[in-house]
Amino acid sequence: MSIAARFRVDYAGFALDVDLDLPGSGVTALFGRSGCGKTTLLRCMAGLERGTGKLVVNGETWQDTSIFVPTHRRPLGYVFQDARLFAHLDVARNLDYGMRRSAGAVPKVDTAAHNSSKRAGIVELLGLGPLLDRLPQRLSGGEQQRVAIARALLTAPRLLLMDEPLASLDHARKQEFLPWLERLRDELDIPLIYVSHAPDEVARLADHIVVMEAGRVVAQGPLAETLARVDLPIRLGEDAGAVFAATVAERDAEWHLARVEFPGGELWVRDNGTPVGREVRVRILARDVSIANSRHEDVSILNLLPATVLAHAAEDHPSQVLVQLRVGETLLLGRLTRRSAQRLDLAPGREVWVQIKAVALVG
Amino acid sequence: MLSPADLAAIWLTLKLAGVTTVLLLLIGTPVAWWLARTPSWWKGPVGAVVALPIVLPPTVLGFYLLLLMGPEGVVGRLTTAAGIGLLPFSFAGLVVASVIYSMPFVVQPLQNAFEAIGDGPLEAAATLRASPLDAFFSVAVPLARPGFLTATILGFAHTVGEFGIVLMIGGNIPDKTRVVSVQIYDHVEAMEYGQAHWLAGAMVAFSFVVLLALYWLNPTGRRRT
Numbered sequence: 005m006s007i008a009a010r011f012r013v014d015y016a017g018f019a020l021d022v023d024l025d026l027p028g029s030g031v032t033a034l035f036g037r038s039g040c041g042k043t044t045l046l047r048c049m050a051g052l053e054r055g056t057g058k059l060v061v062n063g064e065t066w067q068d069t070s071i072f073v074p075t076h077r078r079p080l081g082y083v084f085q086d087a088r089l090f091a092h093l094d095v096a097r098n099l100d101y102g103m104r105r106s107a108g109a110v111p112k113v114d115t116a117a118h119n120s121s122k123r124a125g126i127v128e129l130l131g132l133g134p135l136l137d138r139l140p141q142r143l144s145g146g147e148q149q150r151v152a153i154a155r156a157l158l159t160a161p162r163l164l165l166m167d168e169p170l171a172s173l174d175h176a177r178k179q180e181f182l183p184w185l186e187r188l189r190d191e192l193d194i195p196l197i198y199v200s201h202a203p204d205e206v207a208r209l210a211d212h213i214v215v216m217e218a219g220r221v222v223a224q225g226p227l228a229e230t231l232a233r234v235d236l237p238i239r240l241g242e243d244a245g246a247v248f249a250a251t252v253a254e255r256d257a258e259w260h261l262a263r264v265e266f267p268g269g270e271l272w273v274r275d276n277g278t279p280v281g282r283e284v285r286v287r288i289l290a291r292d293v294s295i296a297n298s299r300h301e302d303v304s305i306l307n308l309l310p311a312t313v314l315a316h317a318a319e320d321h322p323s324q325v326l327v328q329l330r331v332g333e334t335l336l337l338g339r340l341t342r343r344s345a346q347r348l349d350l351a352p353g354r355e356v357w358v359q360i361k362a363v364a365l366v367g
Numbered sequence: 368m369l370s371p372a373d374l375a376a377i378w379l380t381l382k383l384a385g386v387t388t389v390l391l392l393l394i395g396t397p398v399a400w401w402l403a404r405t406p407s408w409w410k411g412p413v414g415a416v417v418a419l420p421i422v423l424p425p426t427v428l429g430f431y432l433l434l435l436m437g438p439e440g441v442v443g444r445l446t447t448a449a450g451i452g453l454l455p456f457s458f459a460g461l462v463v464a465s466v467i468y469s470m471p472f473v474v475q476p477l478q479n480a481f482e483a484i485g486d487g488p489l490e491a492a493a494t495l496r497a498s499p500l501d502a503f504f505s506v507a508v509p510l511a512r513p514g515f516l517t518a519t520i521l522g523f524a525h526t527v528g529e530f531g532i533v534l535m536i537g538g539n540i541p542d543k544t545r546v547v548s549v550q551i552y553d554h555v556e557a558m559e560y561g562q563a564h565w566l567a568g569a570m571v572a573f574s575f576v577v578l579l580a581l582y583w584l585n586p587t588g589r590r591r592t
Contacts, residue, residue, distance in 0.1 A: 052490050075493035076502075082494035088487050092509040101505070102495030159496055 005029060005062050007163070007195060011048045013041075013055035013219075020044050020055065020219040026197070026212065028062045031189055033210035033227075034199045041219040042199045043085075046165050049197070050082050051075040061163050062195075079106075081156030083166040087148035089140035095151050096136040099123060102159040123158060129191060130154045130184055146177040150184060164196045170205060185209060203243035207231070207287045208366040232335035234317035234328045244326065245289035246336045247366070252278050261306075264365075268332005272306045273363045285366045290326060292361040293338035297348055299357050307360040311336065313350050329358055369565055375542050376550035377569075383458070383546060384526040387465040391473040391522045392515070394466065399477035400503070414478075418471045425468065429535025432464050436536075456538045461546075464536040465526045472521040480514020481507060513585045524577045527570075 005028030013020040020041040026032050034042040047053035051066065052075055059067040061080075066073045089098050103119055127133055130150045140148060149169045156164060169185075170178050182205070189196065189209060200206050206213060206227070214224040215236060223236045230236065232246045250264035255275050262275040264284060271286065278284055299308060311329040319326050325345045329336045338358060350356065369377070402414055420428060435442045436454040443453055454460030484507055492502035508515070530548040537544030539553065547566055554563035 050494060052493070075490075076496050076498050080494065082491075084487070084491065086487070088491040090488060090491070090506060090510075092506075092512075101492075101497075105496035105501070155495065159494075 007062065007197075008058065008060045009045070009049060011045060011055040011057035011059075013044060013048065013053065018044075018219060020048070022216075022219075022221050024214060024221060024224065026214070026224075027195065029193075029195050030211035031196045031198055031209050032212040032214060033206040034197060034214050034216060035201065035203075035206050035210075036216035037201055040216045042201075042216050043167055044219075045216070046082075046167050046197065046199050049163075050080060050165055051078055052082075064162075079160065079162045081153075081159055081161035081164045083149070083152050083156050083164075083169050085168045085171050087140075087145075087152040087169075087172075089143075089148055089151055089155070091140055094137050094139050095132065095143070098140065098151055099127070099132075099136075099155050099158055102155055106159040119158075122160075126154045126157050129187065144177065145173045146181040149173070149181060153184075153188065162194055164192065164194055165199075166196065167199045168201070170200075170202070182208065203245075204287075204366065207245075207247045208285065228335065232328060232337055234315050234326050234337070242291065243289070244337055244339065245287055245292075246334075247285060247287045248334050250284055250286045252280050252282050252284060255280060266332070266334050268330075268334050269309050271309075271360065271363050273365055276365055278365065287364045287366045288336060288360055289362070289364075290337040290339040292363075293329075293336060294359045294361070295327065295329075295338055295340060295344075295348060295350065296357045296359060300359070303359065305359045305361060307363065309358050309360070311356055311358045313352055313354045313356060315352055316345065316350065329356070331358065369569075370562065372541065372545075373547075373550060373562065373566055376545050376547045376566075379458075379542065379544075380527055380546040380548075383461055383465060384523045386462050387469060387526045388473075388519060388523045390462065390466050391469060392519065395470060395473035395477060395518065395522075398470075399474045400481055400507070402474065403478045403481035417474050420468045421471050425529070425531030426535060428468060429464065429532045432467070432532075432536055436460060436463070455536055456540060456544060458537075458543055461533060461537040461544050464532050465529060468529060468532050469522050469525045472525045473518040476514045476517040476521065477511065480511035480517075483514075484510045516585050517581060520577055520581050524574060527573065 007026040007028055008024070009026065010023045011020060018041070022045055034045060036042050044053055048055045048057070049059055051073065054072070057067060059065070065071055066078055090101065093101065103123065107119065127136070130153060132150060132154055135143060135147060135151065140151070143151065153169070170181060173181060186209065198209060210227050212225070213227050213230050215222050215230070223230055223233065228246065228248045248266055250266040250271070252262055253265045253270065254263040256262070260275045261272045262278065264271050264273055264286060266286065273286070309331045311331045314328040314330055316325050316327045319339065323341050323343070324339055325342045327338045327340065327345065327350055329338060336358060348356070398417065402410055433455055434440050436446070437443045438447070438453060446452060446454055451459070454463060488506050488510060489502050492506045493499075497505060528548065529546070530552070533544065533546055533549055539545050539549050547570060551563050551566045551570070554560070554566065
């Protein structure tokens with residue numbers, strides 16, 4: 005189960021050249037600045053852009069030197085940045101549009117009955133019940149995107165592609181929409197490739213990340229591992245940081261804090277109501293991590309953890325340095341001045357204490 | 368009041384405009400679709416040819432059509448060989464001339480409507496398993512509805528308003544090629560101003576109603592023409 009994608013596209017002033025092997029399940033984020041080619045790559049995978057190359061999705065060849073399956077014959081779902089609902093059809097008919105045309109894709113089962121129960125399930129999952137008889141122009145941006153996602157899912161795709169579905173939403177709509185996406189991710193049994201330039205979305209949703217720059221892939225791998233690389237965060241700038249999984253172990257009613265455990269340590273975080281036992285994602289930005297040679301009890305910082313220095317790397321600004329640390333089995337990044345790094349003598353292998361100023365639970 | 372000859376002219380005019388409009392939509396839609404979407408170099412020249420009737424005097428167009436469809440012309444020889452006979456001075460010839468003459472008034476609003484839709488909805492349709500032809504009928508045509516409305520009304524009205532080319536190609540044969548505009552001309556020539564008034568007034572009223580319908584049904588129609 006995997007997706008092999010190799011594409012070359014040459015436009016005036018822009019070239020895409022990628023050779024990727026992506027996992028055939030879970031959420032893969034294509035991450036990079038605007039103009040780095042991530043949307044072009046997604047469009048190539050959908051057959052909307054015709055690059056030369058090869059695309060094999062879980063054993064099925066969609067493109068090769070002598071094969072080019074046209075978009076409408078590829079069993080994929082595509083969610084565009086701007087939703088692209090059909091303005092002349094109400095929500096229900098938008099949903100039916102793709103479902104009716106992909107009916108042949110699911111043989112054996114009684115299609116009509118199967119479709120209506122499947123549709124009901126997806127309508128329920130994305131909360132579209134009250135919107136069914138509305139026209140697209142009477143929906144908010146977030147509602148339009150939810151309809152677009154449902155419409156794509158109803159074609160029984162074997163690959164789901166999303167091109168920055170949150171980009172056109174304001175902050176409030178984004179916060180309202182993200183939980184829907186998380187719910188979807190947890191229910192989804194097909195691979196999702198998600199284009200984004202927002203590190204917080206990637207941290208929240210992705211299992212696997214591909215970092216792109218100027219039409220090329222500069223890094224790829226499992227999310228936690230890749231984000232914690234010291235040679236990469238330069239490109240993430242202020243958003244450099246580590247993301248890893250943890251489990252809620254305890255909730256402290258007096259201080260409104262929750263204790264989360266991760267392989268090799270524990271952290272106190274703001275209690276956001278997540279029940280004990282639930283797995284959460286924790287994100288710690290490099291700028292929120294400071295390092296001390298000994299354990300300081302007389303500071304306001306709640307989270308003090310013993311760690312080992314693994315590596316460091318220069319940052320954009322010559323005064324800064326990025327340090328990769330290991331806490332138990334978990335990798336962290338810390339940013340400090342080069343001067344401090346020298347004063348503390350942070351050579352690889354050194355045992356230190358990390359002080360974490362802020363921890364975010366990201367879904 | 369309107370004489371039987373006037374009524375016959377009105378009927379012939381409506382028949383001509385109706386047949387012409389149907390043919391124009393059938394021919395103009397693919398032409399407009401191609402013009403709206405092709406990246407080809409030929410887009411410019413083809414668009415210019417389609418638009419020629421807007422600037423050419425009808426007599427120029429009529430003259431060339433007469434030559435083409437006449438006994439010595441390429442089209443004329445073809446129609447004779449096919450057993451249809453010669454087209455000039457027949458209703459069929461009038462239809463051919465009207466289709467060419469009114470083509471830009473159908474193609475341009477359609478082309479604008481198709482261009483306004485853009486690639487977005489069609490790409491979305493493709494990702495929802497719609498073949499290009501399917502997407503054309505299920506997405507492009509419904510979204511271009513205002514364009515079709517404008518094209519139909521303008522094509523019909525413009526054909527009703529023809530004079531020069533009708534006279535060149537059709538002549539002035541009662542029940543076959545004598546349309547309202549020619550009938551009015553005859554009345555005026557014969558100093559039958561009373562008769563001319565009835566028909567001319569009817570034309571003014573008709574044209575006004577058509578244009579009013581265009582603005583009312585399709586508020587953006589003015590920009591699309």
